[in-house]
Amino acid sequence: MIELRDLCVDLGEFKLDEINLSVKKGEYIVIMGPSGAGKTLLLQTILGIVKPRKGRVIIDGRNATELPPEKRNLSYVPQNYALFPHMTVYDNIAFGLRIRGYKDLEIFSNVREVSEIMGIKYLLQRKPSKLSGGEQQRVALARALVVEPRALLLDEPLSALDKVIKSELQRFLKKIHSKIGFTAIHVTHDFLEASYLADRMAIMYDGKIVRAGTLDDIITYPRDRRVARFVGGENIYHGKIIGTKGGLTRVKIGELELFSIYNGRDETLVMIRPEDVYVHGKMGSMSAQNIFRGIVEEIEYRNSAYLVTFNVKGVLLRSVVTKQALEELSIAKGKKFTLSVKAAAVRIISS
Amino acid sequence: MIELRDLCVDLGEFKLDEINLSVKKGEYIVIMGPSGAGKTLLLQTILGIVKPRKGRVIIDGRNATELPPEKRNLSYVPQNYALFPHMTVYDNIAFGLRIRGYKDLEIFSNVREVSEIMGIKYLLQRKPSKLSGGEQQRVALARALVVEPRALLLDEPLSALDKVIKSELQRFLKKIHSKIGFTAIHVTHDFLEASYLADRMAIMYDGKIVRAGTLDDIITYPRDRRVARFVGGENIYHGKIIGTKGGLTRVKIGELELFSIYNGRDETLVMIRPEDVYVHGKMGSMSAQNIFRGIVEEIEYRNSAYLVTFNVKGVLLRSVVTKQALEELSIAKGKKFTLSVKAAAVRIISS
Amino acid sequence: KSKPSAITVFHAGSLTVPLQKIISMYPDKAVEIRLEGSGSVEAVRKITELGKRADILASADYRLIPKMMYPKYADWYVIFATNEIVLTYTNKSKYASEINEKNWPDIIMKGDVKLGFSDPNKDPCGYRSVITLLLSSKYYNKPLDQLLMNETNIKVKGMEAWVPDPIEIKGKGIVIRPKSVELLSLLEAGVLDYAFEYKSVAVQHRLKYMQLPPEINMGSPALAKVYSKVKVHIFSGSEKEKVLTGAPIAYGLTVTKVAENREQALKFIRFLLTKGLDVFKETGQPPVRPPLAYGNIPSEIKDVVKVNP
Amino acid sequence: MIQGFAALALLLISFIVVPLASLLLGTSSQEIVKYGLDSEALYALYIGISASIIATVLLIISGVPLAYLLTRRDFKGRDLIKALVDLPFVIPHGVAGIALLVAFNSRTPLGFILSNLGMKLEDSFWGIVSVMAFVSVPLMVDALIDGFSGVDTDLEHVARGLGASESETFWRITLPLASRSLVTGSLLSWARGMSEVGALLIVAYYPKSINVLIMERFWTYGLQVAKATAIPLLVISLTTFVLIRRFSGRR
Amino acid sequence: MIQGFAALALLLISFIVVPLASLLLGTSSQEIVKYGLDSEALYALYIGISASIIATVLLIISGVPLAYLLTRRDFKGRDLIKALVDLPFVIPHGVAGIALLVAFNSRTPLGFILSNLGMKLEDSFWGIVSVMAFVSVPLMVDALIDGFSGVDTDLEHVARGLGASESETFWRITLPLASRSLVTGSLLSWARGMSEVGALLIVAYYPKSINVLIMERFWTYGLQVAKATAIPLLVISLTTFVLIRRFSGRR
Numbered sequence A, B: 001m002i003e004l005r006d007l008c009v010d011l012g013e014f015k016l017d018e019i020n021l022s023v024k025k026g027e028y029i030v031i032m033g034p035s036g037a038g039k040t041l042l043l044q045t046i047l048g049i050v051k052p053r054k055g056r057v058i059i060d061g062r063n064a065t066e067l068p069p070e071k072r073n074l075s076y077v078p079q080n081y082a083l084f085p086h087m088t089v090y091d092n093i094a095f096g097l098r099i100r101g102y103k104d105l106e107i108f109s110n111v112r113e114v115s116e117i118m119g120i121k122y123l124l125q126r127k128p129s130k131l132s133g134g135e136q137q138r139v140a141l142a143r144a145l146v147v148e149p150r151a152l153l154l155d156e157p158l159s160a161l162d163k164v165i166k167s168e169l170q171r172f173l174k175k176i177h178s179k180i181g182f183t184a185i186h187v188t189h190d191f192l193e194a195s196y197l198a199d200r201m202a203i204m205y206d207g208k209i210v211r212a213g214t215l216d217d218i219i220t221y222p223r224d225r226r227v228a229r230f231v232g233g234e235n236i237y238h239g240k241i242i243g244t245k246g247g248l249t250r251v252k253i254g255e256l257e258l259f260s261i262y263n264g265r266d267e268t269l270v271m272i273r274p275e276d277v278y279v280h281g282k283m284g285s286m287s288a289q290n291i292f293r294g295i296v297e298e299i300e301y302r303n304s305a306y307l308v309t310f311n312v313k314g315v316l317l318r319s320v321v322t323k324q325a326l327e328e329l330s331i332a333k334g335k336k337f338t339l340s341v342k343a344a345a346v347r348i349i350s351s
Numbered sequence C: 001k002s003k004p005s006a007i008t009v010f011h012a013g014s015l016t017v018p019l020q021k022i023i024s025m026y027p028d029k030a031v032e033i034r035l036e037g038s039g040s041v042e043a044v045r046k047i048t049e050l051g052k053r054a055d056i057l058a059s060a061d062y063r064l065i066p067k068m069m070y071p072k073y074a075d076w077y078v079i080f081a082t083n084e085i086v087l088t089y090t091n092k093s094k095y096a097s098e099i100n101e102k103n104w105p106d107i108i109m110k111g112d113v114k115l116g117f118s119d120p121n122k123d124p125c126g127y128r129s130v131i132t133l134l135l136s137s138k139y140y141n142k143p144l145d146q147l148l149m150n151e152t153n154i155k156v157k158g159m160e161a162w163v164p165d166p167i168e169i170k171g172k173g174i175v176i177r178p179k180s181v182e183l184l185s186l187l188e189a190g191v192l193d194y195a196f197e198y199k200s201v202a203v204q205h206r207l208k209y210m211q212l213p214p215e216i217n218m219g220s221p222a223l224a225k226v227y228s229k230v231k232v233h234i235f236s237g238s239e240k241e242k243v244l245t246g247a248p249i250a251y252g253l254t255v256t257k258v259a260e261n262r263e264q265a266l267k268f269i270r271f272l273l274t275k276g277l278d279v280f281k282e283t284g285q286p287p288v289r290p291p292l293a294y295g296n297i298p299s300e301i302k303d304v305v306k307v308n309p
Numbered sequence D, E: 001m002i003q004g005f006a007a008l009a010l011l012l013i014s015f016i017v018v019p020l021a022s023l024l025l026g027t028s029s030q031e032i033v034k035y036g037l038d039s040e041a042l043y044a045l046y047i048g049i050s051a052s053i054i055a056t057v058l059l060i061i062s063g064v065p066l067a068y069l070l071t072r073r074d075f076k077g078r079d080l081i082k083a084l085v086d087l088p089f090v091i092p093h094g095v096a097g098i099a100l101l102v103a104f105n106s107r108t109p110l111g112f113i114l115s116n117l118g119m120k121l122e123d124s125f126w127g128i129v130s131v132m133a134f135v136s137v138p139l140m141v142d143a144l145i146d147g148f149s150g151v152d153t154d155l156e157h158v159a160r161g162l163g164a165s166e167s168e169t170f171w172r173i174t175l176p177l178a179s180r181s182l183v184t185g186s187l188l189s190w191a192r193g194m195s196e197v198g199a200l201l202i203v204a205y206y207p208k209s210i211n212v213l214i215m216e217r218f219w220t221y222g223l224q225v226a227k228a229t230a231i232p233l234l235v236i237s238l239t240t241f242v243l244i245r246r247f248s249g250r251r
C-alpha cells in the first residue's frame, strides 16, 4: 500500500502541490496528465529520490518519507530507461536478483524467462549502447519486473514500442499483476493502455491531482474541463443553463438547446462523448431526449472507424461511425442527417 | 529529394539489407516497423553518422554517401532528443540559426515563435536537465524545425507527448510542411499519426523495407503477413484456397468458407479488417458475398467504439461497433448475430 | 627501528666515490654503511633543522662543523683530505684544442666563450671560484676581475670582492648555478665551454680539466698565506653580509651527537683515517697525513690524528 | 559504508593537512613581510606564476588538439602516442631538465633558431616556461582525453545535422562539455609547473622563480626563512583553488 | 580545422619526443647492462616501483572515499577541502619533503608511535611511500572527482530502487562507471611518485629508489651513466603505459 499525504515538492519554478493519493495493496493505478504536469516528479518523490518539502509518503503503513530509496522496495522503470551502460543486457536484468542474493542458476532461468516474454532474448549479451530505443525500454521493464516486486513504478514504460509488442506487453503486465498482485503506479499518455490496465486512474495537471477514480467514473463525471478533454471528450462546449423542464436541466450551446440529467448553474462546460452522438437514417422510435438535424462537415478515418463532424446550428458535433454505417446510411460531406443524444450523455462540468 | 540505392549497413549482429527508397522533394514519408527493425539506423545512415558498407545515399541528385553530416543539410530529431546539456532551451533552439549566421533579433523572434507553438515558452531559460520527458522532446523538435530545413528526419518525435499536445503538434507539422514544403522522413509507432501525416509509408522489418506505398495501398494490399498485422489487421488467418466460383476465389479458414475477389494459391494468409465485418440485426438486403452467423464472445471498449469478438464456426472474427449499434442491436455476450463481409474485404496475402 | 649495525653518513656529494671505495674495502661486512650525498650545507641542515639522524657527517668545508653544529650536534672534527679548483671543459668546448696553463685567462675572456661557476652565496665552490679568479688576475696580470665586473654584479677592488645576493648576470659570457654539479649538465650539453669545479669532480666525471698552478688553486695547505690575501664578501649589501677569507680547501668530518651507532661510526672513521686515506689520492682529493683534529676528540681515534687545540 | 568512507577520507585529509600545517605554524607576520614579501620574493612569485600560467596556456593550445585527435580519430600508433605523452611524468625531474637542455639549448640547430627568435632556453623566462610545460604535458592531455571521451557523440551528430561543421561542433559542443576536464587539467598543470625545482635548477636558474627561491633559501638560511617565503605562494594557490573549484562547480 | 589541430598536436608530440630521444640516443647496450642492470640499479628499480605501486594503492583506498564524499555529499567546507587536496601539488618538492619530515619524523609524538609500529618515516621504505603518496594526492583525487561527477545519478537511483544499498550501488554502478578516471588517476599517481626526487632526498634517501639513484649517478659520474641507468625505467614505463592504455581503451 502506498499513501501520499499532503505531499508538497518544490523544484525550481515547479511545484507538486498538496498531493493526496492512496493506492491499495495490489491496486493498479494509472496516472495521466499533460507533459510537464509533474508525473515523473511524483514517481521520484515516492521513490525517495526527490525530497518533499512537506507531507508524508507512507508505504505499507510505515512512514517512509525519510527512508532511503533502497529501503522502500519499489521497482522503477524510469522514463529515460537508465540502463547500466557498463553491463550487458543480461547483467542489467539480473541486477536486482543478484542484490537479493539469488543463486546463479535461479538468476539464469529468471532472466531467460522474462527476456523471452519481452522479446529481447537475442540481446542478452549486448551492451545497452547497442540497442534500439524500444529494445532499451523492454530491458528496463524486464529489469524491474524480474524481481517480482511488491510495488512497481512505471514511467511511460511502453511509449517506444510498436503496436504489436505494446499490446503483448500490456497483456503480460495485466497477467503478471493478477498473478503476483504487486501494487503499481503507471504513468502513460496512452488512454487505451490506461483503460486496459487501470483499476483506478489519477489525472494530474500543473502539479496537482485534479481527479482520481475508476475509468467509468472519470469518463462519466470528468468534473473538470481539462480532465474532460483528456479522457476523450471531442465535443466540449461553453454552455449556459437556462432552466429546468420535466426534471431535466436545459442548457444552451450557441443556438443549440439540449436537455441533460445533470445539474449546474449559469455558465458551464458541456461535454458530449463522440460515441454518444447517434446518427439515424430515417426517423424511427428514438428514446433520446435530444434530437436534431446536422450537416456532415468532415469525415476522418480514425482507428478502424470514422470520426464524422456534423454542423448543428453552427455547433460542431463529432460522432463515431463505423464503415458499415457510413455505407448503409451513405454518409458523405454536405448531406443532412438526424442525430440524437440522450440526456444522460450531455455532461455538465462545473468547476 | 532523398534517394537510397541498394544501401547495406553492417552493425554488429544487425544489418540493413539492400534498402531502396526514394523520397521526392517535399514528400512526407512515414516509416513504421517493430522495435529493432532498423528505423533509427536507417535515419542515421541517411544523416551520415553511420557509414554504409555498400550502396548510395543521393540527396538532391548528388551522391552524398561520402559527404560529412553537416554538408547534407538534414535536420534531425533523434529518438533520445540529444539536447545540448550545457545550453539553455533558448540556446538549444537557437543553435542552428546561430550557425547560419542569423542576427540576434531574428533568432529571438524565430525562437519565440516556434516555442510558443510547442508550448515551451516558459522553459526558454532552463537547462535540459530540468525538463520533463515531453518537454525535452518538444525542444528537440523545435530545434530541428526552427531552421526551416529543406529536409527533416524525425525519430518518434511525438512519442512522449500527451494526446492533446500530440495532435496539436501533428497539425502543426502538417501545416508547416505544406507551407515550407520540406522533405520529411518520420519514424513513428503511432498508426494514427502515420495516417494523418504520411504522403507515403514504408514498413520495415528486420533491416528491410518490406512494403512502401500510400496508406490506402498498404491497408488494402499489405502483401505480407507482418505488414498486415501492422496496419491494423486484427483478423488474420491461415487459409487454404479451394477453388474459384463465379470469378471469385474460394478460401477456407478452419470450417469457415469465404469468397474473395483476390487471387492466390494453396496455403495462404487471409486478412479481414475489423471495420469490414458488418453486424446485422435482422436479415435485410445485403450486398455482401459472405454472410454467416456468429456468437458474441467478448466486448472491449476501444477508443470511443467497441471491438466485438464473434465466434463463427470456431473462427474468431473481430468487428468494430459503435455504442449506438451496441444499444440498438442489444449486442451482448452469448447472443447470436448475422455478420457480413464483402468479397473485396477478404484480402489474400501470399508471401 | 633501524638495524643497530647500520651507520648513516651524510656527506658532500664529492665524497661519494671515495667513500664507496672505502666501504668496499672495510673488513666488517656485517655493518651496513649508508651514504647520503648532498650539498654540505644541506647535509648539516637535514640534521639540525629537519630532525634526521646521521652517525657521521663529512663536509666539503670543515668550517661548517664548528659554525653550524657546535655545540648541540657536534663538538669535534677532523680534517682529512683536500681538494683544488680546476677548470673543466669538454671536447666540444670552444678553443679546447688550444688551451693551456698559460693562455686560459685569455680564452675565458673571449666574447664567444661561456664560463660557469656556482653561486658564491650558495656554494663554497662558488666563492672559491671567485677567489681563484682574483688570485689569477694578479698571478697572470690579466684583467680577470674586469670579467666579473662586466658580466655580473660582483664588485671587485684589488684583492677584495663583494658578491650581492641575489647575484645577477649582466653579460652572456657567464652562467651561474646554485651548485657546481649543476654546471656539469650544461657542460655536457655543450651550453658551457668552461667551468670551475673541484678537481675531484672533474676526475670522477672523467672530464677534461686544466690543472691550475698551486698559487691559485687553493689546494696546498702550505700556501695558506697566499690564499688568505683574498677576501670575498658574500651577501654583500644585506644584513647577512659575511667576509670569507681565502683558505686551503679541506674536508672535515665528525660523529654527530645524535648518532645512534656511535661505536661503529668511530670504528669506521678510524679505518677511513688510516687505510682509507690512500683512496682519496686516486679521486683527486689529496689526503692530509696525519689528519688534523680539533675540539673534543674521542679517545677511539686520538691515536691516528694530530690533535690541535 | 559512509562511516568507513568518512574515516578513510579523514585519514587522507590529515595526511595532507598535518604536514602543511606544521610547516606553516610558528611563522610570524614580520617574517612573512620580511622574507615572503621582499622584492626578490615578489619578483620570483611573479616569474613563477606568470611562467606557469603561460606554460598552461601553451599546453591548452597544443594539448586540446592532441587530445581531440587521440579520442576522435582512429590511427595507427595512437596507443603509443598516448603512452609517450605520459613519459615526461615518470622520469626524474632533473633528468627531464637535462633532456630539454640537450635537445633545445641554444647551440643546437633548433635551439639556435629559437634563441635568435628571442626564445633562448638557458637561463631565460622561456626556459622556465618550457620546463613547466614539459613536466605538465601528461596532466593536461590525460585530463582532456578523459573529458572528450565522456562527451556523447550523439550531441555532435545532431549539431552537425543542424549545419555545424566539425570545427563549429568542436567549439560549441565538444569543448564546452569537456570544460570540467579542461579546468582540472589546467589547474593541475599550473600547480605542477609551479612546484618544479629540480629541472629548473638545470635549465633556467635565472630568472629565479619562486620555488627555486624557496629551496635556495632553505639551503642558505634554513627552514624558518624558507617557510616565510613559501607562505604567500600557498595562500595565493589555496585562494585560486577555492575560487576555481567554486566557480567551475557552479556549472 | 583538423589540419591545424594535427599541426599543433605534432608540435606537442615533438616537444616531448625530441628531448626524450636526444636523451636516449648514444647509449650503448653494454652501458645499459653495466649501469642500468647492475644489482644496485635493479634493487633501486624494485624499490621505486614497489613503493610507487603501494603509494598508488593507498591513494586509491583513501582517495576513492574522499572523492566520493566530495561529489555525492554536500557539506560545509567542501570547496576548501577540494582546494586543500590540490595544495601538495603546488609546493616545491623539497618543501613537501620538509613538511612531511617536520610533521612525522620519529622525534615527533605521531612519528614516534608510527616508528614503533615499524613505520618510521626517515630513510625507510615507508618514508618513500609517504612521499610518493603525498605528491600524488591531487592527481588521484581530482581524477576521481571528475569521474564520479560524470556518473549519471539516475543510474544510482534505479539501482537503489532495485534494492541495492548505497554501498552496493557504489561498488556495482558508480565505481565501475568511473573506472576510466580511476585508471588515469592511478597511472598518473604512479608515474608522479616514480619521478619524485627532491622530496625523497630529504625524507628517505634510503633505501635508494631508482630516481634518486639516477640523479645521484648523474651528480657523481655524469650524464652518460645516468642515461644508462634511466633506460630500463623508461622502457618499463612506456610498456606499462601502452599496455594499460590499450587494455583500458577496450572498455
Ligand SMILES: Nc1ncnc2c1ncn2[C@@H]1O[C@H](COP(=O)(O)OP(=O)(O)OP(=O)(O)O)[C@@H](O)[C@H]1O
Binding pocket: A011, A012, A013, A014, A033, A034, A035, A036, A037, A038, A039, A040, A041, A042, A079, B129, B130, B131, B132, B133, B134, B135, B160
Ligand atoms: N530538476 C528540475 N528542476 C526544475 N524543474 C524541473 C526539474 N525537473 C523537472 N522540472 C519541471 O517540473 C515539471 C514537471 O516535470 P515532470 O518530469 O514531473 O513532468 P511529467 O509530468 O513527467 O511530464 P512528461 O509527460 O513530459 O514526462 C516540468 O515543468 C519540468 O520542467
Ligand SMILES: Nc1ncnc2c1ncn2[C@@H]1O[C@H](COP(=O)(O)OP(=O)(O)OP(=O)(O)O)[C@@H](O)[C@H]1O
Binding pocket: A129, A130, A131, A132, A133, A134, A135, A160, B011, B012, B013, B014, B033, B034, B035, B036, B037, B038, B039, B040, B041, B042, B079
Ligand atoms: N551500435 C550498435 N551495434 C550493434 N547493434 C546495434 C547498434 N545499434 C543498434 N543496433 C541493433 O540494430 C537493430 C536496429 O536498431 P534501430 O535502433 O535502428 O532500431 P529501431 O527500428 O529504431 O527500433 P526502435 O523502434 O526500438 O527504436 C537493433 O536490433 C539494435 O539492437
Ligand SMILES: [Mg+2]
Binding pocket: A039, A040, A041, A079, A155, B132, B133, B134
Ligand atoms: Mg515524465
Ligand SMILES: [Mg+2]
Binding pocket: A132, A133, A134, B039, B040, B041, B079, B155
Ligand atoms: Mg529507433
